[in-house]
Amino acid sequence: MASTTVRIVITSDITADVMNLDTTATLTKTTTTTSIDDTTGLSRKKITATSKGAGSGEVTLYTADDFAAIPYLYIKNTDTTAGNRIYIYDDTTSGDPLQFQLDAGDWGFIPMHGDKTYKAYATTNPTTIEFMVMGQDQ
């Protein structure tokens, strides 16, 4: 019985009429209705690297194939100063392409493919990131 859910509520007055979007997804083992079993828990780490590939000071958010597909990744830049960004790149693909950019206060929720390692660096040393992976450990 699936019992882990993730809900998003988006409210905006960008348009003339106020927008209010509210939807919930149940997180299950891929293609089944069986609840996911595993999570890294909510981690909180300081990023001290200010460039890609710096090695020391980068934070590894997820290691390729650590979970069976599809792992769900939650990421949040906890910084409150505008301009203090976190960059997340794909450390598995040639060229280490940039995947996501989190400005101060931003969060993201990404149902990953699970086969790539993601690492983070920031514009400012230190910047604290919170992250959590949920899914099926393997």
Next chain:
Amino acid sequence: MATTTAKIQFMSTDLVSDTLDLSTVMTLYTSGTTTGMSKTTGLARYSTATTSETKLLEAGDYTDSKAHKLYIKNTSTTRTDYVQITTGTIASGSTTIGRLYGGEWGLIPWHGASDINLIQSVTGITIEWMLFYE
């Protein structure tokens, strides 16, 4: 100034031994500012008659290194129907970001430097998506 907020809430009664209830709210600002994001594509519905990779967002239409946010949902009620999200130029090889199975959604912080593309597992899957951009 427009105000746009996005709240995420995780709830679980059995993922860990204690009940999990975690939520956070962000206000969507333009990159490096506290000015509210003022542009959106609106909520769109998208479906194609192909299972080949198709472009959803053209990077050239948006400014790079910005705080764009892509909300995307696979509306299929069939759990095995998936939509694979990729980034990069299709012709020269893209890389996979993730997959949305039936009923799943994602909120992707998109920097705007590379195209966003989709591959459907079967034809006829309807995607709902909305981009907040600057």
